[in-house]
Amino acid sequence: MAKIRYVDHLGQETELEVKPGTSVMQAAVNNGLAGIVGECGGSAMCATCHVYLNEEDMDKFPPISAPEQEMLECTTSPLKPTSRLGCQLVVAEGMELTVYLPETQQ
Numbered sequence: 001m002a003k004i005r006y007v008d009h010l011g012q013e014t015e016l017e018v019k020p021g022t023s024v025m026q027a028a029v030n031n032g033l034a035g036i037v038g039e040c041g042g043s044a045m046c047a048t049c050h051v052y053l054n055e056e057d058m059d060k061f062p063p064i065s066a067p068e069q070e071m072l073e074c075t076t077s078p079l080k081p082t083s084r085l086g087c088q089l090v091v092a093e094g095m096e097l098t099v100y101l102p103e104t105q106q
């Protein structure tokens with residue numbers, strides 16, 4: 001299993017244990033977590049799964065692809081160097097991760 005800690009814009013934390021191979025977006029949606037919408041179902045087409053990572057977690061995932069970068073430029077909340085689309089962040093066995101949710105996704 002992997003552990004994802006979601007911190008919303010008010011600092012409220014939710015920790016989820018998720019199966020490896022699950023994305024940060026899918027785990028949030030499956031658990032009814034507010035703050036991630038995942039409108040397109042994970043195909044990097046909507047930008048409603050925008051999250052911020054800790055800098056030290058950035059290299060746990062493959063680099064941002066061109067389609068992801070394009071979508072990140074459409075997010076409603078400010079784009080930061082640690083911005084990613086949650087649907088493109090697939091966790092591996094034993095991974096522990098904290099993601100920060102923007103104030104709004106739409």
Ligand code: FES
Pocket residue numbers: 025037038039040041042043044045046047048049071085086087088
């Ligand atoms: S769920 Fe649509 S871009 Fe991630």
